[in-house]
Amino acid sequence: MRFFSCLCCGKRSDGKKKVKKTEPSWREFTPKELQAATNSFNYDNKLGEGRFGSVYWGQLPDGSQIAVKRLKAQSSCREEINFAVEVNLLGGIRHKNLLSARGYCAEGQERLIVYEYMPNLSLVSHLHSSESLLDWTRRMNIAVTSAQAIAYLHHHATPRVVHGDVRASNVLLDSEFEARITDFGYGKLMPEEDGATKTKNIGYLSPECVESGRESSSGDVYSFGVLLLELVTGKRPVERLNQTMKRGITEWVLPLVYEKKYGEIVDQRLNGKYVDKELKRVVLIGLMCAQSEPEKRPTMSEVVEMLMNESKEKMAYLEGIPLFNKKNGSEILS
Template sequence: MQLFTSCCGKGFEGKKKVETEPARKIFSLKELHSATNSFNYDNKLGEGRFGSVYWGQLSDGSQVAVKRLKAWREEIDFAVEVEILSRIRHKNLLSVRGYCDEGQERLLVYDYMPNLSLVSNLHGQQYSGECSLDSTARIKIAIRSAQALAYLHNHIVHGDVRASNVLLDSEFEPRVMDFGYGKLMPDDDEATKARSSNGYLSPECVASGKETEAGDVYSFGILLLELVTGKRPIERLNATTKRGITEWVLPLVYERKFGEVMDQKLKEEKVEEKLKKLVLVGVMCVQTEAEKRPTMSQVVEMLMNESKEKISELEANPLFKNPCREHQEVADEISEEQQ
């Protein structure tokens, strides 16, 4: 069973010269045990949807991140599928460096990203009292991640867009990872339930369980709002109440209170002016009706357009008008006519 048969084609930036990619390195289990100090807890970088991730150092001195999968579909050829997915190349995608398919272990090996993930920079304890990402860095992360997803959509749906899957290299360049690997995983009701409640999944994907490009766009919209606000997709207000990020952002956008939407750790001047566009595009991406959302290529175009006229045009979209206020205005007009 193969996910797709070809990954050559036209990317977001136009036609690319097709280069012959080397086969991914096949690591032995012994090599990865040695690199990670036998998957020592002290080497653990985190736990994700697919498994635990460990920091490691290979015999040549290079640093890697090793993902130890919890489970996989035994009916597919793991090595073939990893090889196919690894051929999707873009400067802002993090493709696998190699893998291990030995005995009862399935492991994926990536280059280590020294600035960890977007989620750790926005929400990690080490950043609780400071701001590691200024507005310029956040705009770059938004645009480059969008470009990577637009390119990816020429080949495959990502299926799991979220802040923990956006890693940051030494220059804080984003590298989107874990694209397409959900197809390798077996159906798991508990994992599906947990994923459905993480705040990133679109309503139709929660209902159907199917991964789509429009679903990726919705997830990216949530990521944009998270990037601007510094808030998690779902926040617990108290022991019994949770609030989604859109529930909090939308009323403020309707009232044009963009200053209140911004991450309060950002102490720069004119931060509202710099990041307002990210908020507007994010809200467009999280529309309930999938057919009304932009494509990822359109998202890139909107994010890259710095024309003030275009931003004003975007802000004038009926989507950003308060529906309650509109209903009240209509009611007031009817009342005046009847008098």
């Protein structure tokens, strides 16, 4: 593999440096294999395009389906080294609700990551499509399993990982509609261009990330709060009111919480088929996560615990938070 034969600081690296194999399912693919699997990265195979590159559907000779992320070109030896280090990390992170990589390809200018294909695509395609509708049970399962995956990255992965791009399009769904979080770790894997962070969907970004461009675990919590509200309302993070005005999802939800009009918050396409206490709990947790002050947000481990705890005591605790007092709430979220 011609992975590091480039000039750096005037010296040529003659050795071939391979990414360490982390477990049997993790391997190096050849360009020829992935060209064949994706029909030469045919446009008809393209599943989408994101922050770090394009994704293509493919099929290996054994019949297994894959998704191949074709990353944007690296431009320096330092970025090549970062790629090698981060691919090692991606290969070693395993959780049932993270979309783990099956392997990689790094030859010439090509930098590709190979994943298992998720047949039910992303959460976006089900929340914002007239052709598909997730029932309440599936939505709650997605909320919990997504939270568990991000909590694993923050608190249990080695090393700890900040996702940096939590949003509905990065929540993929397997054949059983189980959540699989993808694109974790790419903030390090791919170099940021000037202003690249701010070109993401602003509706998910915490105020401090918008201001500084720096990603953090607390920023992930904010983004997850927006995701929770999107999941239960079926609305996008930012709604355009007219040609000049936009409204964030928290700005729309909070006044309805003050008036306890949860029935107006929930996705109306569910036709009343939801669990009242679960709706209330998820909405309150989502708003807690999306507070403007980072120090007031819970950790992802705390979010998981709150989502899974159905006790009256926990609900009373949530309702007593100053955020949900009309006098204080607007200031906390602004």
